[in-house]
Structures are given as structure tokens and as C-alpha cells.
Amino acid sequence: MTTVAARLGHTDVLEAEAAYIFREVAGEFEKPVLLFSGGKDSVVMLHLALKAFAPAPLPFALLHVDTGHNFPEVLAYRDRVVAAHGLTLHVASVQDYIDRGVLRERPDGTRNPLQTLPLLEAISGGGFDAVFGGGRRDEEKARAKERVFSLRDEFGTWDPRRQRPELWQLYNGRHLPGEHVRIFPLSNWTELDVWQYIAREGIELPSIYFAHEREVFLRSGMWLAPGDWGGPRGGEPVEKRRVRYRTVGDMSCTGAVLSEASGVDEVIVEITASRLTERGATRADDRLSEAAMEDRKREGYF
Template identity: 70%
Template sequence: MSTPTLSATDVSLRELEAESIEIIREVIAEFDRPALLFSGGKDSAVLLHLARKAIRPAPLPITLLHIDTGHNLPEVLEFRDRVIAEGGHRLVVAEVEKWLADGRLTERPDGTRNPLQTVPLLDTIAEQKFDALLGGARRDEDRARAKERIFSVRDAFGGWDPRKQRPELWRIYNGRHAPGENTRVFPISNWTELDVWRYIEAENVELPSIYYAHQRDVFQRDGMWLTPGPWGGPRGEESLETLSVRYRTVGDGSCTGAVLSTATTVGEVIEEIAVSTLTERGATRADDRLSEAAMEDRKREGYF
């Protein structure tokens, strides 16, 4: 009997999967208290899927961490909680609201809370004594992330210095760190948005419903379709419209836009992405438009 051959696309996906699983196993072996950032978004869903595969059939020895802005879309939080309950995982939630309530943070004039995630993240790392954090960041998302290594050591203040990136020749990763430092690890760094969606299709990874086309009340601001919520709604001459949209990325509802779409299946989403000329952050994240180097500035401050 002949052995079935994988298509070129499947071979590429399996190579990416193997690399990611190797990285996750390296983290589990090398660090004492690793955590995995899990927002309920597509990249973190794929990362969790990979982590489960890496350690199967043993239970996942990694805490899940979510920095909750309080401005998340309800479908995403429902998905997050269901995944945690079904998987029996430990979840730590750092709520930005608590930092606002006790004065450690103050609301921004523009109402956007994504930039406020840094302080709760660093405080929680210190409180929980996490020495490594796995995240779903990819190099194709932003120029600052393109500079990032897979193992990225941060100083005692969470700061990232691109000049101190370590070489990673022949897939050799260096997780050594001094007391007080922690390491951010990006197992899907070499993936693209299209790779992620093809893997979701191949592995049948479940996602929140907002990633597929649905009817939603939206209004246009700065070229993006935003939806009203606790963060506010239309102002001035902005008006609500009910349109068929989907989300390419998940973040603070005040700065994460939807895209017009009729794609209701993974295959249809893949067809849309294949012809897109904008990354998902470039197309739908207002927080990355605050300055030319918005992402790099936030990374230097300790953001993921």
C-alpha cells in the first residue's frame, strides 16, 4: 500500500508546527514557572493548541494569563472561559479595572486601554514569579516584532532592548536570565497570518465566532469599522450601520476594528487573506497608529 503524500502546504505547516512544539518543550524543560498569554484570540488559541500537543497526554504544566482591559468583546470572553473550563487549565486574570480603581493607572483621554496593559502585566509577572511568558506574536505583524528573537530576555523592569538580542543560530535558544529578568518566548514567530489560518483549518482549531462574518452594528472612525460598547460609541457625525463584518484580530474594543466580509467559513477567510495587502494589525488596530514606532515604544516599556 502506498503512503499518502502531504501537499507542499501541509509539509510547510508541519515544519512550522514541529518548530513551535520544540520551542514550547524547551520552555517547559528550562523554566520553573512558565505562563502562556491567552486572550481568546486566534493566535493564542493556536498557541494553546500547540502547547497541548507538545505535552500530550500529560496535563499542561503552564499557567494561562490574560491581561483583561475590561473592554473585550463578550464573544471572546465567553470563548476564553469555556476553553479554560473544558481544558481544566489554571487561568490568572489581571484586570486593568483594578489598577484604575486603586490609582495605579489612570484612564487615557482617548479611552483606549490597550496601552494600559503593560503595568498589570509587569505587576502580575512579579506577583506570580513567572520566569517565562509564551506569546502568540508573529514577525509579520509589525516592524518592531520583526526585530524580535524567539527567546527575548527582558530586564527587571520588563524593558526590551533590540540591541541586546541574542543570536539564535541553528535553532539554538538561550533562555539564561539574571534574577529579576524574565524571558518572553514566541513559538509562532515565524508563522504568517495565512499560516495560522491554514493551520486552524488543518487542525480544526476552534475560535470565537467574531472571526467569521456576522451582522454587527458598527460606525466608521479613522478608516476603521468600530463597534459600540462600554468604551463608547459614535460621536459627532458618526452613525451606526448594521453590516456584515468579521474581526482579523482581537483587542481592546475601543481600538480594534472589524473588516467588511462575507466569509463565514475558514476556507472563505483563507481566500480573503490570500489577496490582502495589509497585515491584520495594520488594517484594524488603532493603538498601533498612535505613532510611527508605537509598537516598539510599548515593547521598550515592557509590553509583550
């Protein structure tokens, strides 16, 4: 007799696992929230959540930490999706913290490391006890250490020694008052899995993920977008190149890749041939130090 898993394809198994995680969290926690930036992983995560609870409405709100340096087309997509599904979106603004003098601009102009405090205060202020994130283990070595249910203490910090075993997909969400749990439904997905699911489900994405002509400049081997954040500097000429983005974050640290992939199928072919992860290829904030991501995770970042 064949098992159900044996009859399902790889993508079906990943989808079923994610749906199970969403339902477990909805049943176990008082007030979950889903991080939604308009980036492809958060888009897939929202699509999975909507399917998991259909035809009922989504039983939790969305949260975005806006650095003020996000790509305009991604923000427009975010707002369009929220309106289309009648969802509630909470926005924590890094710019607000800078204006109040709580945070200070970095010399390099990047605001990604400044997201931690607005995120933690949005979680505590909103009373959220579970926070869905789109992190995947294939992205970066610090994220490879994560559990699906990642316990954070009352300061939002991550201690790998406090993480719990998850044998047989048994998830322990118990936490003390003031603590919360980060939830990663896409933990076992790869970048290729995400794109194959996008293709199968016909999910719309921001146009930035597909090849288009754009003004960029080269810095430390990465094609960055010019903007108010401080780029380019002298000796960094702006060029028009045909590019696309593999991952989307702050404009100051998210690099584009030269590409002719204008559709989902072409992107899948391109990813299949790539030998670099999307963060390794296009995220300057991960190059700040050997343990940049792990350091940020310990402080409360995703």
C-alpha cells in the same frame, strides 16, 4: 537520502518548531506561563502546547490581561476553553488598576496601552520567568525584530541590543534574578499559516472571526464597535454591517473588516488576496505614532 524536513510539509515544519520551543522552555525554566486572550494566535498557541505535551497535562498556567473592554463573545470562549481542558487561568484586570487610581483612563478611551503595568505586575507577582506570547514577525515591523527568546530586564523592558543570536535554533534562556524571557513560538508563522493550521486541525474559534451582522461606526477609516469606552462620538452614526475581525483586542482600538467570509476556507481566500497585515488594517493603537509598537515594547508590552 531525504531529510525529515524535506518529507514534511510547510505546516508540519512550523508545528514541529513550535513544539520544540514549548518543550525547551518547559525544560529550561522554573515557572512559565502562556498568555491566553481567546484571540486566534493564543488559541493556536494553546493547541500547539497541548499537543506538545500530550498525553501529559499542560505544565504551566495561562494568563490574560483583561482591559475591561474586551469583546464578550471572546471572553466567553476563553472561559469555555479553560474549563474544557481543566486549565488554570490568572486574570490581571486593568479596571482594578483604574479603580485604585494607579492608572487613569486615556482621552481616546483605548485601554490597550494601559495593559503594560498589570502585565508586568502579574509576571513578577506570579514568579513567572518565561512568558509565551503569540506575536508573529509578519504582523508589524517592531515585532519583526524579535527573537524567539526575548530577554526582558528586571523592569520588564526590551532592549534590542541585549537580544541574543539564535543560530541553528539554539535558544539561550539564561537570565538574572528578576529578569524574565518572553517566548514567541509563532515567530515564523504568517497570518495565512495560522488560518491554514486552524483549517487542518479543525480548531474552534470565537464567532467574531467570521462574518456576522454587527453594529459598527466608522472612525478614521476603521469600523469600530460602539461601547462604554466612549464610542461613537457626535457625527459618527452607528450602522449595521456584515463584518468580521482579523485580530481581536480592546474594542476601542480593534477594527472590523467588511466581509462575507463565514467559514475558515472563505477566510483563507480573503487573507490570500489581502495586501495589508491584520494589525495594519485593523489596529488603531498601532497608528498612534510611527513607532507605537516599539515604544510599547520598550516599556514592557508584548
